[in-house]
Amino acid sequence: MIQVFKGDITTVEDDAIVNAANPSLLGGGGVDGAIHRVGGPSILEECKAIRVKQGKCPTGESVITNAGKLPAKYVIHTVGPVWEGGNKNEAALLAACYKNSLELCVEHNIKSVAFPNISTGIYGYPKEEAAEVAITAVKEYLDQNKEIQIDVSFVCFDEENYELYQKLLEA
Ligand code: AR6
Numbered sequence: 001m002i003q004v005f006k007g008d009i010t011t012v013e014d015d016a017i018v019n020a021a022n023p024s025l026l027g028g029g030g031v032d033g034a035i036h037r038v039g040g041p042s043i044l045e046e047c048k049a050i051r052v053k054q055g056k057c058p059t060g061e062s063v064i065t066n067a068g069k070l071p072a073k074y075v076i077h078t079v080g081p082v083w084e085g086g087n088k089n090e091a092a093l094l095a096a097c098y099k100n101s102l103e104l105c106v107e108h109n110i111k112s113v114a115f116p117n118i119s120t121g122i123y124g125y126p127k128e129e130a131a132e133v134a135i136t137a138v139k140e141y142l143d144q145n146k147e148i149q150i151d152v153s154f155v156c157f158d159e160e161n162y163e164l165y166q167k168l169l170e171a
Contacts, residue, residue, distance in 0.1 A: 001151045002138060004165040005114075009155040010038040013071040014112035016064075017155075018101050020119065021077040023056040025063065030121045031157070035075060039068035043075055060096035064104050074108060076101045080119030083126065094119055094130060095137035102141045105150050112151040117161045131164045 009017050009031060019035045022028050025047040027036045036043055046065035050057075057063055062078040078101050081093040097118050105113050115134065119125035138152050156162035 004154045006156050006162040009116050010034050012114040014114045015110040016074040016113045017072045018115045019075050019077045023079050025057050031116045039070045042068040060093040062100040076104050083124040091133050094133045098137035099141050114153040114155045135168050
């Protein structure tokens with residue numbers, strides 16, 4: 001099942017929420033800043049341990065940590081592409097963020113997950129193109145893995161994204 005909500009992802013009570021992180025995994029602005037602020041220091045501690053183990057997180061990949069004081073059980077940190085005009089493999093990298101995050105959900109028996117609109121803030125990905133990539137990637141993943149039952153929500157912070165997702169999901 002795929003749903004869209006408008007709001008702040010730090011309040012979502014799903015098994016997991018996804019963070020739009022950067023390769024350092026050490027925090028930043030936007031939704032990343034909000035998740036670390038509300039979740040508290042245990043998330044950053046686990047991110048630092050992952051850094052020691054594997055180094056930076058490449059664009060398109062995802063890692064999983066505890067969710068600290070957040071209502072979710074896990075935070076999946078994924079690194080979206082910086083928009084550079086569209087010819088730098090941005091769409092494939094953005095799709096990989098969604099698919100790799102869903103892959104982690106399967107590994108951790110996560111049954112509900114909320115995604116923010118990855119890359120559409122500080123990273124500058126055009127919102128309509130990003131929404132199309134996000135919805136297509138999630139639908140493809142769920143279609144290709146029919147045995148997997150995960151409720152997926154897109155949590156839109158701004159009205160423009162919310163309206164785009166509603167329009168595209170109705171179509
Ligand atoms: N809940 C849900 N969505 C949010 C929230 C929130 N609390 N706050 C912002 N958004 P951005 P990016 C939306 O900039 O473009 C960080 O510094 C926002 O409206 O958070 O992937 C990282 O460390 C937008 O639609 O992430 C990276 O350096 C969406 O989240 C860089 O920003 C993504 O915006 C990543 O940039």
